[in-house]
Amino acid sequence: MKMVIIGGGPAGRSAAMEAAQLDAEVTLIEKEHIGGTCLHEGCMVICGLNDVVRFSKDSNNYQKLGIISKKPQIDYSQVADGIKKITGKIENVLKHETRQSGAEIVLGVAEIKDGNVEVNGKNYPYDKLLIATGSRPFIPPIxxxxxxLTYKDVLDLKEVPENLNIVGSGVIAAEFAGIFSSLxxxxxxxxxxxxLSSIDPEIKNYIREHLLKGVDIQENVDVNEIIPEGASTSNGHVDGSVFLATGMTPNSEIASDMVELGSKGGIMVNEQMKTSNPSIYAAGDVVGTVSNTPVARMEGVVAARNACNISSTMDYHLIPQSLTLYYPVSFLDSGIEKSEDEFDVRIRGSAGPGSFWHVLDGETGFTKISSDLKTGDITRVSSISPASRTTIPYLAKMVKDGYKTTDFDDFIETHPSTDAIYKLLHFLSKYG
Incomplete structure (x- = not known):
């Protein structure tokens, strides 16, 4: 079976490796960089910048405590160059892994023509086609x-803007606000x-008061015009660079006349990642489900299995998510409507690796868990701590597998740890 995959990001690459291991003849086509937006412009860039931010903020705290005498100066252009070198090295590893799985990588712009994909004047016939072309910044009609600017421009900046006005209200806006305000x-x-309308209000308040302290967050504001020196808004004029964090647009144009699209331009798929065209599958940001790299990877795997006649379905229930700030903000929502038996417990963050030196100023994080006291179901979890991004996915798996709060009565944690979740679950196991 010949399978052609367009797009070398998390969804496309995962699909290529899975299909190749299932003995399909796989061609992975990528127009620019293996690794996609996540590696070269998104998640990994934010991680790289945030590591520097954390070092800078820690140095400032150590200086206040008299531990060091001078705060290091950050050279932004060197940071940007370093991130490009590191992501380039990671890309080479990804290429090697992909080829080792048995998939062929072809670099170039793809065009779909009558059962073939044409790249650089060469045709690649397929039995099954996977569209995994990702997304791009949504540009509002202002x-x-x-x-x-958008996130695509971040590594091309020569210096940190003196004033930065971020248009948006979601995760991307919060993450870049945290980075540039700290720089x-x-x-x-x-x-x-x-x-951050979809985040628990208590968690959102902690983010505003502690993690984005000093950032001016203005709600219910319309941007009327953008000029090189700033922007005109319904609250008046703002000076400085304008950065768009206004969402994403699926890159679905390549197959728009071959498959059904949704109202926001995403390719419509079922739970097997099949499109309205029986020979075409789609996965990742181009389908507009959950903009999340692990979800994209799993969608790619599901699509590859079904294309190879192995039944597989995508499960969007209990997907752990996070925000990259000084402390990771991680959350999990069962989607179950809140009942009168639901009980909330909350605790300040623990002292430990990554938070020890913030005990004196109280900046150690915050964790909250909601549980149904009758059933023992864990319904919602939000955690702000150095360990939260690691802890939440395992908890999501356990909840999916039917674990109740009572199952954590004899839970033994590693120590030292900044994970406060186990403390709350241990309390709930006794209280319930």
Whole structure:
């Protein structure tokens, strides 16, 4: 079976490796970089920047405590160059892994033509085709929007902007606000509606008061015009660079006349990642489900298995998610409507690796768990701590497998740890 995959990001690459291992003849086509947006412009770039931010903030705290005498100076251009070198090295590893699995990598712009994909003048016939072309920044119809930056421009900046006005209200807006405010920018977040509207209000308040302290967050603001020196808003004029964090647009144009698209431009798929065209599958950001790299990988695997006639379905229940700030903000929601038997417990973050030196200023994080006291079901979890991004996915798996709060009565944690989740679960196991 010949399978052609367009897009070398997390979804496409995972699909290529899975299909190749299932004995398909796989061609993976990528127009620019293996690893996609996540590696070269998104998640990994934010991780690289945030590591430097954490070092900078820790150094500032150590200076206040008299531990060090001088705070190091950050050279942003060197940071950007270093991130590009590191992501380039990671890309080489990904290429090697992909080829080792048996998939062929072809670099170039793909065009779909009558059962073939053409790249650089060469045809690649397929029995099954997977579209995994990702997404790009959504550019709102604002006069002068061409003067604004997006995440694609971050590593090309020569220095940290003195003033940065971020248009948006979601995860991307929060993450870049945390990074640039910590690097010295005066940051405003201009939200058309509410800031981080899908996050638990108590967690959101902690983010505003502790992790984005100093960031001016303005809600219910319309941006009327963007100019090189700033923007005109419904709250008045703002000076400085404008950064768009206004969401994503699926790169679905390549197959728009071959498959059914949704109202927001994403390729419509079923739970097997099949499109309306029986020979075409789609996965990742281009389908517009959950913009999340692990989800994209799993969608790619599901698509590859079904293309190889191995039945597999995608499960979007209990997906752990996170925000990359000084401390990771991680959360899990069962989607179950809150009942009168649901009980909330909360605790300040623990002292331990990554938070020890913040005990004196109280900046150790915050964790909250909701549970149904009658059934013992864990319904919602939100955690802000150095360990939260590691802890939450395992908890999600356990909840999926039917674990109740009572199953944590004899739970033994590793120590030292900044994970406060086990403390709350241990309490709930006795209280329930």
């Amino acid at each position: 006069p002068g929007v061409e003067n604004a 010295g920018s005066q940051v405003k977040i201009l939200c058309r509606k509410q800031f």
